[in-house]
Amino acid sequence: RLMQVRWSRYNPSFLEPEVNKELYQKPLEELSEEEKEKLELKAVQPIKAAPPSVSSSVFSDPMISKFTNMMMKDGNKVLARSLMAQTLEAIKRKQLEKYHKAPEDEKEAIECNPYVIFHQALKNCQPIIGLSSITRGGKTYQVPVPLKDNRKRFLAMKWLITECRENKNRRTFMPEKLSQELLQAFNNEGPIIKKKHVLHKMAEANRAYAHFRWW
C-alpha cells in the first residue's frame, strides 16, 4: 500500500538513529547474519540527527519522553518535565512509605522502582481491541477492531492524562493525582482500568458487526 508521508526536511533515504549504547558494544561474532547485513546497509545510508529529547544515558526513556510530550501544553517542555519528575518522586515516596510499614514477608513484593511501576501501569491500561465507526447503508455501526501497538500505547497515555486533568480533581495537583492513578493502574484498579473494561465489553457486545471490517 502506498503511504503518503508528510514532507520533512530530511531526504526520504535518511534512516532513524539508534541511540542505545549496548547495541554498539556487542562484539561482531555475536551478531546474527541478518544483523550483519543490516549493519552493512546502514554503513552506506545517511542517518537523521538525534532529536534533543533523546539521549543515550540511563535516565532517558522513550515511553517517559512520549508521555511528557503528551502532557506538555503550549510547548512548555520545562513544566511538563518537572511535573513528570515530581510524579515519579511522589510514586517513589508512596512506595517507600508502604515498604517501611509492611511486615518482613511482604517487603519483597512491593515494587519501589517508579519506572517499572510506570511501564507496568501503562501496560495494564492498554486496551486490546477498539471500536471503529463504519457507515453502511446510512447507519453508523461501532465495529470491534484490533488495535496496533502504537494506538494502544497512545490510548492508555491519553486516558491517563485526561483523567488527571478532569475538573473534579481541581483541588489536587497533577503529580499527586497522576501518581495515584499510576499506582491504581499498577494494581489493576481505578477509573482508567474501568474505562478499558467498558471498552472491551462494548466490543464484545458489538461482536455481531465484526464482519464489517475489511482490513
Added chain:
Amino acid sequence: LIYTTTAVQRKNVGASGPEKYTEAFIKKQIEEFNLGKRHLANMMGEDPETFTQEDIDRAIAYLFPSGLFDKQARPMMKHPSEIFPEQRKIQWGEDGRPFHFLFYTGKQSYYSLMHETYEKLLTVQKYQDQLTAQDVPPQKEKRNLAGSRWLTKIELEEMLLEKLSDNDYLRFIQLLEKLMVLPCGDMEEKYIQKFTKEVPAQLQKVVIEPLKYDERGVAFSTGEGIRKTATATATVYDNGTGKITVNGIDILHYFPVLQDREQLLFPFQFLDRVGKHDMICTVSGGGRSAQAGAIRLASAKALRSFVTEKEVEFMRQAGLLTVDPRVKERKKPGQEGARRKFTWKKR
C-alpha cells in the same frame, strides 16, 4: 541553436507527445553544434580537437557575461541531445498499423518490460527446478546490496519515454526484487544491472582532523556545530576533569534546564568519556534548546579526532554527527501561520 530549458527540468518531456523535432532537424543541430564548437575553439585560441564541454562553458561565460541570478537563464551552448529531450518516434506506419504489438495498451514499453522481466523470472525458476531435480543445491551468491539502489520513478520514465503511475513503478520494483531474491547467478545480473544505480560512497568524504597540541602539551581538537540559527564552536581538551564552560560561564548557570545539560553530555556519555575531557565553547544565536543542540554537534565533531574509526561510525549511526536540517517553516500568505489556517467561517 534554439535554446530551450527543457533539458534542465526533471520532467519527463519525452512522454508528453509525438516528436516535435524531426530527426533530420536534430542531426542538423548536432552538425551546427560541432561546427560552432570548432569556431569557438579557434576564437579562444585553443585546440579544436580537445575542446571539452567545460571549456565551452567557460568560453561562453567569458564572451557573454550575464548578471542574471538564474543559472538556467544565462546563455548556454550544450550538445543538442541535452537541450532537445529524447522523444518517442511515431509508432505507426504509413498504413496506420502500429509497430509494437502492445501499442493499444497505452504504455507499450512498460508492459513489454514487465513481460520480459517475468519471462526471465520463469526461466530462472525453471533452472532452479532443474537443479533441484538433479539434487544439486542452488548456490546463493551474496550480492553487495549496500552499494546500489533501484532507479527512481523519474529515471525509469526517462528510460522508457512513457509516463508511469506510482503503482506501475511499485509493481516493477517488486518484480525485480523477486528476481533478485532467487539464486540467480550471472544470467540475470546483466539484466538487473540496467535498472540499478551505484550509490556513491558519500559517507567516506569526511576527513578527520588530527589532534593538535597546545603550549602545555595537552591534546585538543575543535569542532563547529549549527542548529536552527545557533552556531557553536567547541574545543575539547584531553586529561580533563569534565568541566564544561560556555561563553565563559559554567553550564550549570548557562543551562538551568536539565534537558540541555543532558544534550551537552550526550556525546561524552555515548563514548564513556564523561570525566576525561574538558570543554570550552562559544555559542551565539538561536534559543536555549538550539544552542544546546549546536554545542552537542560541535563537541561530537571535536571528539572524532580522539576516537577510533569504528566509534566514529557508531556516533554517526546514533545521529550525533548529522546537522539537523529542521528550521522554522515560513508563514504562508492566506494562512495565519505556517500550517494554521484562518478560522473557517461559513458565511
